[in-house]
Amino acid sequence: MPRIFNYGSCCIDHVYQVPHFVAPGETLSALSYEIYPGGKGLNQSIAAAKAGARVSHIGALGEDGKHLKALLDHHGVDTEHVRITSSASGHAIIQINPEGENAIFIHGGTNLDDHASLLEAGLARAEPGDWLLIQNETSGNLKAIEMAKLRSMRVAFNMAPMNQRALDLPLEDIDLFIVNETEGAALTGRQEPEQILDQVAKTFPDAQIVLTLGEQGAWYQDTKARQHAPARKVQVVDTTGAGDTFTGFFLAGLMNGLEPLASLHQGCAAAGISVERPGAATSIPSLDEVKSQ
Numbered sequence: 512m513p514r515i516f517n518y519g520s521c522c523i524d525h526v527y528q529v530p531h532f533v534a535p536g537e538t539l540s541a542l543s544y545e546i547y548p549g550g551k552g553l554n555q556s557i558a559a560a561k562a563g564a565r566v567s568h569i570g571a572l573g574e575d576g577k578h579l580k581a582l583l584d585h586h587g588v589d590t591e592h593v594r595i596t597s598s599a600s601g602h603a604i605i606q607i608n609p610e611g612e613n614a615i616f617i618h619g620g621t622n623l624d625d626h627a628s629l630l631e632a633g634l635a636r637a638e639p640g641d642w643l644l645i646q647n648e649t650s651g652n653l654k655a656i657e658m659a660k661l662r663s664m665r666v667a668f669n670m671a672p673m674n675q676r677a678l679d680l681p682l683e684d685i686d687l688f689i690v691n692e693t694e695g696a697a698l699t700g701r702q703e704p705e706q707i708l709d710q711v712a713k714t715f716p717d718a719q720i721v722l723t724l725g726e727q728g729a730w731y732q733d734t735k736a737r738q739h740a741p742a743r744k745v746q747v748v749d750t751t752g753a754g755d756t757f758t759g760f761f762l763a764g765l766m767n768g769l770e771p772l773a774s775l776h777q778g779c780a781a782a783g784i785s786v787e788r789p790g791a792a793t794s795i796p797s798l799d800e801v802k803s804q
């Protein structure tokens with residue numbers, strides 16, 4: 512089975528339930544406060560591992576984040592190249608409103624250190640056909656993509672959070688884009704899902720793309736097919752980490768030999784369960800729970 516090398520962020524999530532998102536100039540009392548493990552990279556590594564993939568995480572943490580490394584270990588993620596440094600880990604401040612929607616800001620911390628030597632060491636074991644998975648919360652994605660291509664790896668890019676730094680990467684080297692509607696619009700300049708998919712087919716003709724649409728399910732497209740999987744109706748508690756759960760379960764499905772459409776169904780089912788639970792990494796279901804949907 513190919514291995515996933517996930518070069519990704521780890522964050523300490525400070526999560527506040529709020530009556531509404533705080534407005535400019537407003538001071539708002541939170542209804543509750545919890546600290547959860549998070550970071551798009553960590554969430555995706557745990558999701559992929561829970562879905563049965565072989566996952567090596569590459570990333571950096573401070574002493575304050577040692578428990579995040581232990582959590583990755585607990586879920587069977589290889590952490591040989593998760594570096595602990597003397598500076599502060601990345602963290603996120605997350606507001607959750609009564610509808611379960613989130614508003615997040617992040618401080619990069621060790622996720623934005625210079626990771627060049629870490630990537631050299633971490634990807635040295637990668638073999639042709641293995642996957643590099645990246646998101647947009649770490650500083651070394653250009654180096655990671657270059658190294659992956661030198662090793663004939665395939666590259667999956669979850670373009671979250673979307674910004675110009677993501678768009679400036681050598682996107683012609685990406686084998687699989689995983690984007691939501693907003694990210695897809697920024698990538699293509701198109702607004703409607705069908706237009707986004709059409710434009711990706713024109714600009715990146717050899718790439719696969721997954722376009723996630725929340726309660727509208729998700730689309731998959733490659734050079735041969737365009738397929739859709741619906742989302743189940745759910746009681747939303749907290750949407751944080753749903754996209755990460757999707758990404759991990761979708762990619763793990765491909766690693767396990769599922770057809771793309773079956774992987775899409777698996778990703779949607781897992782994300783649906785995750786939004787019914789609080790937290791990011793803590794909301795990721797087991798493969799058995801997903802299969803029993």
Ligand code: RIB
Binds near residue numbers: 520522548551753
């Ligand atoms: O995708 C959700 C994640 O985004 C949170 O866990 C938070 O850490 C931010 O990185």
